[in-house]
Amino acid sequence: GNGAHVPVLIIGTGYGGSVAALRLAQAGVDVHMVEMGKSWDTPGSDGKIFANTTSPDERSFWLRTRTKQPLSNFLGFPIDKDVPRHTGILDAEEFAGITVYQGRGVGGGSLVNGGMAVTPLRSRFSGVLPSVNADEMYDIYYPRANSGLGVMEVDRAWFDTTDCYQYARVGRKHAQRSGFEFVYVPNVYDFNYMKQEAANAVPRSALAGEILYGNNYGKKSLQKTYLAQAKATGRVSISPLHRVTSVTPASTGGYTVSIEQLDTTGAVTGTKTVTADRVFFAAGSVGTSKLLVKLRATGALPNLNSEIGKGWGDNGNVMCGRANHLWDPTGSLQSAIPTGGIDNWDAGGAFAEVAPLPTGIETFASFYLSITNTPHRAEFSWNAGAGRVDLNWQTAWKQTSIDMAKTIFDKINRKEGTIYRTDLFGTYKIWGDHLTYHPLGGAVLNKATDNYGRLRGYSGLYAIDGSLIPGNTSVNPFVTITALAERNIEKIIATDL
Numbered sequence: 351g352n353g354a355h356v357p358v359l360i361i362g363t364g365y366g367g368s369v370a371a372l373r374l375a376q377a378g379v380d381v382h383m384v385e386m387g388k389s390w391d392t393p394g395s396d397g398k399i400f401a402n403t404t405s406p407d408e409r410s411f412w413l414r415t416r417t418k419q420p421l422s423n424f425l426g427f428p429i430d431k432d433v434p435r436h437t438g439i440l441d442a443e444e445f446a447g448i449t450v451y452q453g454r455g456v457g458g459g460s461l462v463n464g465g466m467a468v469t470p471l472r473s474r475f476s477g478v479l480p481s482v483n484a485d486e487m488y489d490i491y492y493p494r495a496n497s498g499l500g501v502m503e504v505d506r507a508w509f510d511t512t513d514c515y516q517y518a519r520v521g522r523k524h525a526q527r528s529g530f531e532f533v534y535v536p537n538v539y540d541f542n543y544m545k546q547e548a549a550n551a552v553p554r555s556a557l558a559g560e561i562l563y564g565n566n567y568g569k570k571s572l573q574k575t576y577l578a579q580a581k582a583t584g585r586v587s588i589s590p591l592h593r594v595t596s597v598t599p600a601s602t603g604g605y606t607v608s609i610e611q612l613d614t615t616g617a618v619t620g621t622k623t624v625t626a627d628r629v630f631f632a633a634g635s636v637g638t639s640k641l642l643v644k645l646r647a648t649g650a651l652p653n654l655n656s657e658i659g660k661g662w663g664d665n666g667n668v669m670c671g672r673a674n675h676l677w678d679p680t681g682s683l684q685s686a687i688p689t690g691g692i693d694n695w696d697a698g699g700a701f702a703e704v705a706p707l708p709t710g711i712e713t714f715a716s717f718y719l720s721i722t723n724t725p726h727r728a729e730f731s732w733n734a735g736a737g738r739v740d741l742n743w744q745t746a747w748k749q750t751s752i753d754m755a756k757t758i759f760d761k762i763n764r765k766e767g768t769i770y771r772t773d774l775f776g777t778y779k780i781w782g783d784h785l786t787y788h789p790l791g792g793a794v795l796n797k798a799t800d801n802y803g804r805l806r807g808y809s810g811l812y813a814i815d816g817s818l819i820p821g822n823t824s825v826n827p828f829v830t831i832t833a834l835a836e837r838n839i840e841k842i843i844a845t846d847l
């Protein structure tokens with residue numbers, strides 16, 4: 351409530367925030383989490399908590415009156431539609447040069463993501479987090495993160511025969527025929543549940559195309575893993591539909607945190623201030639960066655250093671589709687949960703997920719989200735005139751990522767005698783180069799913070815989310831965000847509390 355005092359306040363309930371909450375609570379510390387999105391624990395009028403990908407409704411988007419789907423077109427037709435403005439689950443946050451997709455609600459990105467739970471190859475780790483001891487990460491913290499997240503591998507024999515992974519097998523065949531390594535990618539989805547979905551023994555979730563707007567059954571989002579464990583300690587409370595707007599030193603020691611209460615139209619219905627001995631910024635790369643950049647510029651936290659806002663990257667995300675021959679159908683039933691990727695990182699700078707196009711009809715399309723080794727990094731800055739934080743990302747920078755992705759798909763197209771789809775991102779547009787699913791950086795480890803996420807300039811303030819990672823993880827990021835949070839919170843509990 352207003353005027354309360356808490357030992358620890360955590361801003362955001364994604365991966366970093368959930369790890370911090372659980373480990374602090376287990377160490378005997380009372381924790382309060384503040385989350386601007388909904389709690390996502392109550393069914394809508396259709397009896398389901400989350401909306402389906404094929405029929406977006408008010409639950410689908412964060413404060414928009416029209417959907418902004420990552421694939422904006424299909425067979426030449428725009429597919430976006432009007433929806434009531436609501437504190438929905440997927441935020442398509444627009445900056446000048448890029449749209450950044452993020453999850454909103456208790457569980458953060460775990461609510462909306464594909465669940466691909468990838469530990470980077472150890473040989474690539476020094477390129478991801480150069481100041482972090484790799485032995486500790488691979489011996490202790492990556493295993494701890496994989497276990498805490500409930501990461502599983504698909505049963506290969508089942509993968510080889512089930513209808514719902516025909517699209518992935520076509521992706522594998524095309525990759526291997528062109529000489530690329532196809533790697534199986536672990537996931538937090540319960541593959542035993544998926545097998546039952548395929549057998550029509552349980553309500554369908556991955557096999558009903560649920561992705562982007564939440565998953566009603568099989569995916570182990572943070573609500574089912576870290577956050578469930580954290581709540582079970584009895585020491586963690588969560589305020590959904592509460593947005594932190596300011597953190598500033600309190601005259602009595604600790605920090606004063608200003609919070610807006612929202613209704614489901616996004617209107618501010620009240621404000622509160624609480625004091626906290628320690629504050630963890632876990633609002634995601636964009637959320638944490640925006641808060642810190644604003645608070646430094648407006649005088650609430652003037653001693654934050656000049657690295658705040660820097661080192662932001664898009665994990666090199668770029669999307670494309672390929673049109674297959676009529677004898678290479680990808681299947682009308684596609685599991686929304688990806689299980690494989692094409693690894694051409696060392697030779698061409700690209701790791702491409704074989705992604706689903708769960709439209710419910712045969713598309714003869716192969717669809718990919720590539721993660722590329724792009725060197726480009728952007729910076730957040732405070733725009734005083736507009737009263738907002740801007741990002742100086744340039745859309746043209748994506749050409750580097752496109753070139754890297756083409757090292758895979760140009761070769762496959764030559765080998766297969768196929769072409770790129772031109773109907774998925776507009777009319778006659780091959781590349782989805784306007785977006786990222788993987789924002790990283792803005793409060794980079796060992797620069798804006800010390801080597802454990804303590805924000806420089808203030809004791810008792812920490813960053814513990816994707817903002818710490820300097821722009822790229824070589825694979826999908828959430829396992830690395832989780833493992834780094836496990837490493838940092840262990841050190842912080844041992845030495846700061």
Ligand code: FAD
Pocket residue numbers: 361362363364365366367384385386387451452453454455456457458459460462463464465466467468562592593594595632633634635637638641787788789814815816817826827828829831
């Ligand atoms: P987040 O998970 O983003 O959590 C931050 C939370 O803070 C959010 O809930 C937000 O609402 C809240 N917040 C923000 N600002 C405030 C504020 N001022 N006050 C209160 N609360 C606030 N990664 C993978 O590894 N594998 C995948 O398969 C994968 N697929 C993806 C698919 C999609 C469509 C998207 C969007 C992302 C995907 N990702 C994937 C990325 C992954 O989800 C993110 O990297 C991850 O969620 C980031 O974790 P985080 O802890 O940094 O922050």
